[in-house]
Amino acid sequence: MRTAHSDVLLASAGERGVLCDFYGEAAADTYRDLVEDGDGTSEAQAFAARVHPVSAPVLELAAGVGRLSFPFLEFGWELTALELSATVVAAFRERLAKEPADVRDRCTVVQADMSAFSLGKTFGTVVISSGSINELDEYDRSRVYAAVREHLDPGGKFLLSLELGKPGEPEPMERRQELTGRSGRRHALHVKVVPSEEIQEITIYPADETADPFVVCTHRRRLVPSDRTVRELVRAGFDVISQTPFASSEAGREDMLLVEAVTPAVR
Numbered sequence: 001m002r003t004a005h006s007d008v009l010l011a012s013a014g015e016r017g018v019l020c021d022f023y024g025e026a027a028a029d030t031y032r033d034l035v036e037d038g039d040g041t042s043e044a045q046a047f048a049a050r051v052h053p054v055s056a057p058v059l060e061l062a063a064g065v066g067r068l069s070f071p072f073l074e075f076g077w078e079l080t081a082l083e084l085s086a087t088v089v090a091a092f093r094e095r096l097a098k099e100p101a102d103v104r105d106r107c108t109v110v111q112a113d114m115s116a117f118s119l120g121k122t123f124g125t126v127v128i129s130s131g132s133i134n135e136l137d138e139y140d141r142s143r144v145y146a147a148v149r150e151h152l153d154p155g156g157k158f159l160l161s162l163e164l165g166k167p168g169e170p171e172p173m174e175r176r177q178e179l180t181g182r183s184g185r186r187h188a189l190h191v192k193v194v195p196s197e198e199i200q201e202i203t204i205y206p207a208d209e210t211a212d213p214f215v216v217c218t219h220r221r222r223l224v225p226s227d228r229t230v231r232e233l234v235r236a237g238f239d240v241i242s243q244t245p246f247a248s249s250e251a252g253r254e255d256m257l258l259v260e261a262v263t264p265a266v267r
């Protein structure tokens with residue numbers, strides 16, 4: 001997928017330029033450098049506060065490289081981590097292989113599409129993070145909700161973390177910042193909001209303009225307000241029984257919402 005910014009970058013990189021999706025094979029180096037060490041402990045704890053009983057198996061949708069999954073496994077959960085991208089699944093499995101046998105035995109990794117999956121079993125809890133549910137458009141989100149209902153035990157819960165906007169601080173329309181990867185390499189992150197489509201266009205590329213190959217990774221992220229997601233859940237037949245703000249980092253403000261949904265018949 002091209003972004004307006006990737007076109008400009010690739011035009012000046014000439015033959016050094018490579019365009020790829022952030023979750024695709026060609027981006028694996030950049031993805032791992034930037035994402036693999038992401039700390040999801042505070043967010044995982046917010047989920048854990050709503051998981052009862054902790055002994056029932058948990059399904060995590062679009063688990064990525066395990067930012068939340070590994071903290072979940074530390075809580076002692078039996079976890080199925082579902083993820084679509086083969087590159088990301090490979091990175092997850094590599095990370096899991098380094099864990100002790102007890103942790104490996106409690107984790108099943110499945111490569112599947114969260115809007116169309118059938119695992120042949122049900123779960124006490126299904127969880128999904130904000131970045132993951134907002135990967136999909138409205139139609140595919142409705143398919144996720146239907147698939148989740150199929151995979152919940154009677155009395156089971158669907159838990160979602162959703163981002164809260166900054167009060168009084170609208171997202172800048174365009175910004176560029178530099179990030180340091182775990183290898184020490186510097187990456188540039190360019191984010192552009194496209195209000196008419198309710199998306200952010202994300203472009204990630206080497207901060208070093210002379211890099212060869214000059215790998216330009218792109219991604220589109222949907223900007224779905226949390227109250228709209230809650231309305232979608234209700235339309236999909238869930239009762240939303242709590243919405244609890246929490247801070248996604250230890251010292252930060254309450255920037256996220258933990259949404260707890262159940263199906264009415266089994267409440």
Ligand code: SAM
Binds near residue numbers: 040088128129
């Ligand atoms: N949940 C993880 C976290 O919070 O760190 C990963 C979040 S990452 C922003 C979104 C993930 O969703 C990516 O790993 C992507 O490959 C995955 N994804 C996108 N569409 C998907 C789909 N249809 N089914 C399953 N996973 C999907």
